[in-house]
Amino acid sequence: MKQLQTQCCIAGGGPAGIMLGYLLARAGVDVIVLEKHKDFLRDFRGDTIHPSTMEVLYELGLLEDFLRLPHQKLYHLFVKFNDLHGRFVDLTHLPVHEPYIALMPQWDFLNFMTEKASEYSGFHLLREAEVTGLLSAGDEIQGVIARTPDGLLEVRASLTIGADGRSSAVRRLAGLEVIETGVPIDVLWLRIPKEKETRDETLGYFRDGRMMVLIDRDEYYQCGYIIPKGGYDAIRAQGMEQFREGIASLAPQTRAHVAAIRSWDDISLLTVQINHLVQWYRPGLLCIGDAAHAMSPAGGVGINLAIQDAVAAARILAPALSQGAPGIEVLAAVQKRREWPARMIQRIQEAIHNNFINAGEKQLSRNGRGRFFIWLMSHVPLLQRIPARVVGMGFRPERYMRL
Ligand SMILES: Cc1cc2nc3c(=O)[nH]c(=O)nc-3n(C[C@H](O)[C@H](O)[C@H](O)COP(=O)(O)OP(=O)(O)OC[C@H]3O[C@@H](n4cnc5c(N)ncnc54)[C@H](O)[C@@H]3O)c2cc1C
CATH class of the missing domain: 3.30.70 (Alpha-Beta Plaits)
Structure with missing residues (x-):
């Protein structure tokens, strides 16, 4: 079996995994990202890059290049409820460099980030490498086993990250407890x-x-x-x-x-799933993004939340990784920082499912109070700034440089 050694092994080359790989490599950490597919060209990835992500790109000096990629700008979001049609979200007032949602196929974004990451010698992306097992010594995870076209690969690492999405093999293999929220x-x-x-x-x-x-x-x-x-x-x-x-x-x-x-x-x-891990980590291993908290597509925020997780994780983990294997308290600090913003958004997504979708006669747009709410939202521009803040920036927006 082929063997590799690295400081950080990331399972999953989605928004969370690629962004974390980029940030760690930029901080001088050696990192191997294992992605099970051979490219990013899949249709169901979701397409929205929100102001919170563009603020991070600005901070990293990548925004100008990013905006050269073909994209469309959504400054407002319009929604149609039965016979009511109106503007519900106005992003133009957000105090950011780019106050809009950039619609861009996710494969373009991931290719862009991978290209930028490849400028750092510590970044290695292995495609067609599917994580199928974890290496452990006692309670501690020490890397992964992956299936590749050339046979099995063993990657030993000081830290293993599960960024392998909502059907995460890593969290299952690690035996982390998942709480499911029923999604209709x-x-x-x-x-x-x-x-x-x-x-x-x-x-x-x-x-x-x-x-x-x-x-x-x-x-x-x-x-x-x-x-x-x-x-x-x-x-x-x-x-x-x-x-x-x-x-x-x-x-x-x-x-x-x-x-x-x-x-x-x-x-x-x-x-569609909404779920979350009770504990995002165990010795030698941490889950982030959908692997830690699977998001519904409602509000189109999951990609951006995964990126926010990556930013916080890199900020907390990079200094620790330079000293060796991060202790359990460092991994706990990542969960402590990111759990609340993720759970808040999940609760809002649950409310959207319950009040707008498949709610039959109970749906908001069918009763007087609900119709008044919809009318109010679409006629009072000031109110449209509230969902803009939640959708555009999320709760507790992250900056890479803030310590
Ligand atoms: C139908 C639908 C539409 C959505 N639309 C949007 C949207 O428009 N905007 C938005 O912000 N969010 C959207 N979301 C939510 C969003 O897709 C997720 O929240 C986001 O992709 C999470 O990013 P991630 O990096 O954590 O995981 P993922 O994007 O799921 O990436 C995980 C990566 O890991 C790889 N992988 C999986 N298993 C393994 C393994 N064993 N070994 C190696 N690699 C592995 C996968 O191939 C994938 O590349 C949508 C969700 C759904 C279900």
């Missing part, structure tokens, strides 16, 4: 063609307890069609025609194009 939804993820010339700022469509997100990727819409959890078979049984009609009735501008959805093979079923 799954997402069907598909593309719908559109005219390049039209620009659509409405992101969320709610009607009669159904919901859909449409991300305008210039040449096509990336569509996230929300379905009741476990309801995919029932939707398939109703037939493709009815599914197309469901989309067109939520967003009439797609009606001329839904025929392009030809078969169920064009659609990916993404299971």
Whole structure:
């Protein structure tokens, strides 16, 4: 079996893993990131880079280069609730360098960060390396075993990071306790063609307890069609025609194009979870990002939260790693710093699930109080700054340099 040695081994090359790898390598730490896929080119990664992330990029001196990549800017978020259509989020007042959400395919962002990370000699990204086991001595984790096209690989490390997303193998192998929050939804993820010339700022469509997100990727819409959890078979049984009609009735501008959805093979079923670890760490190992707290797509904040975790983790871990293996109190400090912001956002996501999606007659847009709330939000611009703060910056935004 091939063997490698490093200071920090990161399982997972998503936003959390790549950002942490970049920051540690920049701080002079030797780091190996193991990513199970051979590229970042997967459709279901989510596309939103929020002001909190761009503030970090600014601080790192990467913002100018980042903004040269093709992207669209969303200064406001519009939402349609049955017959009510309005602006709900106004990001323009945020006290940041770029007060908008940049819509950019996540593979572009990850390729960009990987390119920047490769400028540091301590950064190593191994693709097609799937972590399948942990190395341990007594209670302490000392690295991982990964499956690669060339056979098994052993990576010994002072610290192992689980940044392998919501189905984290690392946290399972480490026996960390997961608390699941029941989520009533799954997402069907598909593309719908559109005219390049039209620009659509409405992101969320709610009607009669159904919901859909449409991300305008210039040449096509990336569509996230929300379905009741476990309801995919029932939707398939109703037939493709009815599914197309469901989309067109939520967003009439797609009606001329839904025929392009030809078969169920064009659609990916993404299971949504909200969960969190009771303890993010054990000796020699720490989980961050979705591996520590799986996020729902509601609010489109998970990528940015994962990046915030990476920033805090790097700030806390880099000095400790330069002295050897970080002690358990250092790993606990990362959880202490990041658990509250993640749990706050998860609670908001739960409220969105319960009040707007699949709530039937109880949904907010169907009762008087709810309709007044929606009307108020869309007519009082000052109120739109509150969700802007939560979506754009999250709670307890991180800076790399702050100690
Ligand atoms: C349908 C859906 C849409 C979403 N849309 C958005 C959005 O628009 N904006 C947003 O901010 N958030 C969105 N989210 C949430 C967001 O995707 C996550 O919160 C975010 O990706 C978490 O980042 P991460 O780096 O922790 O994990 P991930 O992005 O899941 O990355 C984990 C990485 O680890 C790799 N990996 C997994 N297992 C192993 C292994 N055993 N060995 C090696 N590598 C492994 C994976 O291939 C992956 O590259 C969405 C979520 C869902 C379910």
